[in-house]
Amino acid sequence: MMKSVLLLLGLVFSVGCAQQDSIGTKISGNLEQFPAGGFAYLEVIGENGVQPIDTLEVDTNGDYSTFLSINEPAFYRLNFNGRQIITLILTGEENEVVVNAQGNDPRGFSEVSGSYDTEYKNQIDAMMQAYRQQIKQLQQAQREARTNNDAQSFQSAQLQMMDLAKTTEGELKSLIRDASPSLAAFYGIQMIDATQNFMFIDSIAAEMQTEMPENFHVKGLLTQVAAKKSLAIGKEAPEIALENPEGEIITLSSLRGNYVLVDFWAAWCRPCRAENPNVVRVYNLYSNRNFEILGISLDRTREKWLGAIQQDGLPWLHVSDLKYWRSQAAIDYQVNAIPATFLIDPEGKIIAKNLRGASLEAKLKEIFG
Template sequence: MTKHLGLLFTCALLVGACAKKEGVTISGTYENPEENQWVKIELIMDNQLTVIDSFQLAPSGVYSRTIKVTEPSFYRLNFYNRHVTNMILDKSDIQLVKDKNDPRNGYKVSGSIDMDYIYQLSTLKQDFEKQSQALNGEFMEARNNGNMAALEDIRSRFMKMKTANDKQIKSAIMKMDGSIAGILATSFIDEEAEFAFMDSLAQKYKKELPNSSYTKQLVDKVEAYRKLAIGSPAPEISLPNPEGKIVTLSSFKGKYVMIDFWAAWCRPCRMENPNVVRMYQAYNDKGFEILGVSLDRKKESWVEAIAQDQLTWAQVSDLKYFESEAAQIYQINSIPATYLIGPDGKIVAKNLRGPELEAKLKEIFG
């Protein structure tokens, strides 16, 4: 009896040795803390932020917070909306340290293999962007000089560089076994264009993290993409033209047709229109058609833009902005956006613009 009481007394004094810590501890030092202002730890789930903890910093800026984690999840530590650091919390305690490479003087996570994965991909992406900027300088110079051979060479080099970068990123993601970092990392690639990869990744996580909320999100996203994947039948569009006559996508079957989502108010769309006009004039006689789907709200603006930009192909709209029936079906979140549909009614390519559109049409029609 006495022996047991002594053991209990010892445990009461040495709680750290006898009690298991519940949760993950986040610690660090924040420079120049603000008095009477709250720091927030926020959960990122379903594209929403939920504050799960908030605290004020001492003048020293030193902090340590323990968060109960029921499953590996994405979080962020928000210092007064000035410095926001993304985190993955799983089992390991982490520290936030100064990020020497951040021009905004922010912080990064130390002690997390999950975040190390993300930083690895960030470096790959940054290197690719630097190389792209260098090529862009060459491109502008060649275009100003009218050097078509140089332009073609630069386009070819860019596509090879992009293909190599995408391959590196996909390879790295596939090696992130059991880490939800692999799900977050899909933001580093064109998810829709990489449907086959995304499908394989979803199957992988269904085996490795079958009960994760993030796996469910990934699987749901892939299933939504499947309906609009290259090779899938293009969903029907049936909308009125400016005269009120219903025009359907299926009426173009037997030809290559590009669905062009645009709007009079969309400056990038209007800037791209001269190139689309040029492509239509070059390939219409060979079997190329366009179905313009406007996301305008006002008919007057829509009709005026059609005349100004000399868009002579079929145009339709229900004037419902991004709530347009067609925009909802084709999951359009930004414009310009395009889908190229083959003679058999199946999706051939997505979001072709400028040189990429020209190259694809040249490949098809010669």
């Protein structure tokens, strides 16, 4: 659920430095260990990347201050000697923002006050840092369980990870809702699963459009939402019509009345092949209970496609146009990484996406009991 959001941030901006007077937002603070002769910059994360907009004068006591004119909400960075970088969200409504920091350590102490949006961003960061640490511990528990051939402990850790992800996602969404509409909310939604939370993201995007319709980030978000709307949970699944190994056209609509797992995979995809035994197992459990799988291969050669079906013992329906990523089904379902799955209900509507492993088994158990 985690993403590196700063690489995606861009903002049309118009800013100016005003150190000669006191007009704008004052940014000040103290650096505990800023090296003599070091460089400190105020930067904006703009449409064309990170751009410096001011050089900060840090005195011998580590104190600094500057004034910034802000025309619209934007992401800024305080860059201390290239060693410690602190990201701020400023709207122009702040009178003074105080940023105290260690100043010479990427993991050093820092605290920000005076910026409502930045405080929300920092809460989000703290929440995600705690989540990553807990996941790391559970992954270590899984590795130890695998080494000891302890299937029960392995599954227990996996279920704990699923519960942790669900709980953290709920807490994160609550925080985003409180921060919306703002760039802090925009920052937060980069960290939740868009496929499983489309309606939530759509609602936040609508609020941001009302509040900041001309903001670069908001425009980009609205474009992404519009592109994914056709594949949102609850929407009718796009039709699929491809040939099976015998040359017969199989359509998704012909499977109406069943729960259908549309499974995008390929013989060359190692994660797909590793997942196949689990899919075979759940298929055998539910294939006699209105459950079908439609495997869509993104292979380029018939031989490798059919060879993988035989090697992995995949007993469900298979289709392909052997066009690799240019497969029409992959285009229609906006698939850019595999394995990718879509669970379709008997009426032909999408009810879940990207189910794998324990999450697939849990969803089918929820449906079939």
